[in-house]
Amino acid sequence: MASRGVLSQSLLALLLLLAPAWPGAHAHESRPAYLQITETAPSQFSLLWRTPMRGDIPLAVILKLPEGVRDTRPPLVQTLSDSRLERRWIDAGAKGLSGNRIGFPGLELTITEAIVEVETLDGHRWMGIARPSQPWVELAADRRSLQVAVEFTRQGIDHIFAGVDHLLFVFGLLLLVPGPWMLVKTVTAFTVAHSLTLAVATFGYVRPPVPLVEAAIAMSILFLGVEIVRARRGETSFTIERPWLVAFAFGLLHGFGFATVLSDAGLPERGIPLALLSFNIGVELGQLAFVAVVLVTARALVRLGGHWPPWMQLVPAYLVGTLGAFWTIQRLAAF
Structure with missing residues (x-):
């Protein structure tokens, strides 16, 4: 030695x-944003969008849904001590969300990530991570555990070097x-x-x-x-x-x-x-x-x-x- x-x-x-x-x-302190998507009926989804707070201001990251998605009722917004919560109910149309991209404009200007978790009616579950270098995720119903493991292993490596x-x-x-x-x-x-x-x-x-x-x-x-x-x-x-x-x-x-x-x-x-x-x-x-x-x-x-x-x-x-x-x-x- x-x-x-x-x-x-x-x-x-x-x-x-x-x-x-x-x-x-x-x-x-670079806490990630978090998006939970739950399919409640065919092409119908409930969303929980959580952005961390920096002091009294939420992280300047926007949730951008695919074209054609519409709200079925007014969103609910709640500000907590450490984050801003937005709940939405959407109709994704006949094609649903599978195969579409969800973007996070503004993420490229941060040092954090946005974690996305999706649960569909047929029991499929998967996670994805959007990063400053790629501020979007592409939804897929067949995402496997190996892909989840790779995503979070990469996040661990990124976090240690940050x-x-x-x-x-x-x-x-x-x-x-x-x-x-x-x-x-x-x-x-x-x-x-x-x-x-x-x-x-x-x-x-x-x-x-x-x-x-x-x-x-x-x-x-x-x-x-x-x-x-x-x-x-x-x-x-x-x-x-x-x-x-x-x-x-x-x-x-x-x-x-x-x-x-x-x-x-x-x-x-x-x-x-x-x-x-x-x-x-x-x-x-x-x-x-x-x-x-x-x-x-x-x-x-x-x-x-x-x-x-x-x-x-x-x-x-x-x-x-x-x-x-x-x-x-x-x-x-x-x-």
């Missing part, structure tokens, strides 16, 4: 690449852990912990307030930054001696952060298990890819014989702590 000094160099380089995203980093604070915490673990075996233990403990709370929160057993979770995640990064500096100075502590236990404890917090992506989407309970499993797999694939990039970069620097002054090797540790402090203050102020 590469030395801590070379690892610090590689982490500093990657941190600088991520710098444009730091000031506004709210990794787990989660700058989560990636920074993983950075910190790589800086703190002294050897390969301890790294395996620490990353495994972190993975198990956030997988547990991701499941618990998604199924609704525990729902801590999102602002509190976000502030606690920022504090975990600040705490980790302090411990990294202590380790560099040759000091010791419970965290330095048993990083896997601390990673497990903080992993529980990060799992609640991940859960907001699915639990706040309002997914019906019977649609959650496959989506949850697939999303979690995507998160882990993204996390492993990130760790691999860091370690490969460190190994490349070793082979190239790169060397930075000792003070430069401390920069990543101070960046972790500084950004953790900034996000802590920013998120506490949001209360």
